[in-house]
Each structure stands twice: as structure tokens, then as C-alpha cells.
Amino acid sequence: MKKYAIILAAGKGTRMKTELPKCAYPLLKKPMIAYIVENLYKSTVIDELITVVGHKKEIIQEILSSRVSYAVQEEQLGTGHAVLMAKDLIKEDGFTIILPGDMPLIDETVITNAVSYHESNKNDLTVVSTVLDDPEGYGRIIKSESQLQAIVEEKDATEEQKQIKEINTGIYIVDNQLLFDALDKISNNNAQHEYYLTDIVKILKNDKKVIATYTLKKSYKAMGINDLYALSQAEAILRHEINKKIMKSGVAMINPDTITIGDNVRIEENVTISPNCFITGNSIIKKNTKIGPSTEIHNSIIGENVSIKHSLVFNSEVKENTTIGPFAHLRDGAIVGPNNRIGNFVEIKKTSTGNLFKASHLAYLGDAEIGDNVNFGCGSITVNYDGTNKYKTTIGDDVFVGCNSNLIAPIVIEDNSTIAAGSTLNKNVPKDSLAIARSYQVNKENYFKNNKNGHKK
Ligand code: UD1
Ligand code: CA
Secondary structure, three states, X not given: OEEEEEEEEOOOOHHHOOOOOHHHOEEOOEEHHHHHHHHHHHHOOOOEEEEEEXXXXXXXXXXXXXXXXXEEOOOOOOHHHHHHOOHHHOOOOEEEEEEEOOOOOOOHHXXXXXXXXXXXXXXXXXXXXXXXXXXXXXXXXXXXXXXXXXXXXXXXXXXXXHOOOEEEEEEEEEEHHHHHHHXXXXXXXXXXXXXXXXXXXXXXXXXXXXXXXXXXXXXXXXXXXXXXXXXXXXXXXXXHHHHHHHHXXXXXXXXXXXXXXXXXXXEOOOEEEOOXXXXXXXXXXXXXXEEOOOEEEXXXXXXXXXXXXXXXXXXXXXXXXXXXXXXXXXXXXXXXXXXXXXXXXXXXXXXXXXXOOEEEEEEEEEOEEEOOOOEEOOOOEEEOEOOOOEOOEEEOOOOEEOOOOEEEOOEEEOXXXXXXXXXXXXXXXXXXXXXXXXXXXXXXXXXXXXXXXXXXX
């Protein structure tokens, strides 16, 4: 008995009215299909996971890479036809759970409970249904004496059927053999001229198989995303759920409706997050840290007792007791050391800094390795790019870089040296030295008095 899962993700998402294939759309910066795959794995009830791809399949395949195997549906002829494309990959007896790829709020508990309901009742087919106040757009569950008979799509439904509030979530658990036998019998004789997966219900009913619904109580989890408005609603629900969980674990949020935290983010206790923050990807925020306002952090690790205001931190790390911002930008593997001060309009890329580094204002550090106790003056930059290649700047310990210096890489500034303000250096600086690379100041006295063309009379 093998347990398979098939996720349907070949559709265009015509109702989204945009370019990206629907299932690749992100919620809280993570593609909706990734939620479904992760939750299927978390449920641990599945042995093998297959995704049906078609429209712009490369995009979906790049997101999921080798986490699943793929069946290809070249032409999108309907959900029933999509499942049929996976037939060759379902080699053994057992059952398959089928899920639409546009249902990101479905979680592992729903999957686990539905599967155990299916198994304990020895069903041939279980359809996961739910009850909605506004069922518009969904397939309706047709029952007679509480027994499942069929599913009718909105577009094929009679006025009377449209009044039914129990809907098809699009999740089915079905015996493999019966599934493909039934799929061989479906036709596209319906309003959308598609091969509907939902038609297997009446086929199996006619064959007197054991079919039933499993009704999901928390109906919002079954939300199907068909357009950008639904996407925003699902995102709002997810945001609220995540924030609630995080606040209950000891994280303070000021105006949480303006705060977005991704579901893979870990935040330790006694952290405070101010308004307008986005913390996404695989970020970790350690204890006693203050984030925001207006800060974006993606795939980054922020140490204990750090403060980050009005700043961007992408794919980077900030160590303990450091302050970042306002208006700093850390990116592409910046590793900012402990007890640092990274201030206004400072950009740091692919650079590591030691203990007690300071760049308080207006600086650029790219491709640099910096020791302990270094002060990088206002307006100073590493000149790391010659138009073709990038080069490294190495700065030792106890170095003072005066304001407005250009360090033309590759360059090494050794320990305990000082760079005079306004220097443009293209040679290494040995330790304990003062480097000055600028022209001497000349004062022309009485210049205006003697010069009739001077701008002062
Ligand atoms: C489907 C169900 C409907 C249910 C709803 C739940 C059918 C006929 N209808 O309708 O009963 O209430 O989901 O959200 O199944 N797809 C393919 N290939 C295709 C067509 C679709 O892979 O040829 C994929 C889509 O990418 C999508 C999923 O299947 O992820 C569902 O398709 P969609 O068009 O959104 O179905 P609905 O109209 O929402
Ligand atoms: Ca849908």
C-alpha cells in the first residue's frame, strides 16, 4: 500500500490576469505551491509526491526543484486530464491524495486528519468539503439523504444547486486503481469543455463504491486562489495567523497589521517589532532585539540585542549588540560583527566586519574583510569594481579611515594605521602608518582683493 500525493499546478491562472503561473505566486514572499509541498511533507502521511506542471513549467520546477517528481500536462484540458498525466508515475496499489496547487492555507493537520478519516472508514473516495457563507465559484457538493452523490461546478449548476453552501475544497483521497479507471470514463461535455476531476464522484457512486465527504470546519484553510484579490485575502489570513503565534511566544508587535512575517522565520523571545516591517525567508531574530520601524529582512540572521531601524537586510548576518540604520542596506552575504554601529546611508555587500566596527554615515563597503575596532569615516568607500571585475579590500585591526577616502581594491590596510581624510589610495598601507594621498592645500591670500574677475567685489 503506497500513499501518493498529486498536486495540480499546470494551469495558467487566467483569472489572475498576469504573467506568472498561478501556483508560483508568493504569499509572504513564498510561492503558494511551496506551502502545499512543505505541509504535505510535514503531514508525514505521504510516500511519494508528484506535481503536475504545464503552463510555464520551468518556473514551478525551479521553485520545487527535486522535492517532488513531475508529470507534464502540455495542454490544460481540465483537472481530470491533469491527474491522468500522472498515471505512469503511480505504479503501485494504494491511494492518492489530490490537491490543487492554488490552496496555500491548507495545513498538515487537515491532510493528516483527512487521510486517517479515509483509512479508518475504508473509503474508496473521500472528498474534503467545507461549508461557506458565500460559496460562489466553487463546485457544490450534491447529497441525497446525507450521502455524497456528485459535485457540480458553479458554471454547470442549476439555480437551486447554487444555493448549496457545502463546497468541494478540491482535495480528494482516492484508491489508485479506481481513480484511473474512473478518469478513463470522464468526458468534457460541460460548460467549460474541460475534463473535470470532480466527475469521478458520480462515476464511483454509480459503481457502488464507498464514497464520502470529510468536512473541514475551518473553512478558510480551503480557500482557492483564483485572482489577485483572493491572493491578498489569503495573505492577510496567513499574516494574522503567523503574527498571533509569534506574539503568543513572547514577541511584541506594535501595530501588527502592518507587520509581515514569513512562516519559516524564527523569532526568539523578548524581541520587539515596530510597524511596517517585513521579515521573510529563513530569517532568525535572536532575543532582546528590536526591529523597525520600516525594516525589511530576508533570509538573514540577526543576533541578540541588536537594533535595526528603517533598513534593508538581505541574505546577511548581524551579530550581537550592533545597531543598524536608519537607512542602511546590508546585502549579499554581509556579515556585520558584534558591537558595530552601521548608520545612515551605509551600504554593505559581501563584507565581514570585526568587533566594534563603525561606519556611522554615508559609506559603501563591498567585497571587504575588516578587523576589530575600525572606524570607517563618513563618505568613505571601497572602490571594488573596475567595470569588469570585483576586487577585495582587507583592513586589519585598530584602523582609522578618515572621511571621504577611496580605497581602490585590491588593497590591504594593515593594523593600527590611519588614512587621512580625502585620500584616494591604490597602494597597500603597512601597519602603524599614516597614509595620505591627496594634494597639499594652497591658500592664495588676498585673492579676491587682487583679482578683478573674482566673484566677490
Ligand atoms: C476546482 C474544482 C472545484 C473546487 C475548486 C476548489 C474542478 C473541475 N473544479 O475549481 O470543484 O471547488 O477547485 O478550489 O476540478 N489545473 C491543472 N490543469 C488543468 C486545469 C487546472 O493543472 O487543466 C490546476 C490549476 O493549476 C489549479 C488546480 O488545478 O492549481 C485547480 O484548477 P482551477 O482552474 O483553479 O479550478 P477551479 O475552477 O478553482
Ligand atoms: Ca481554484
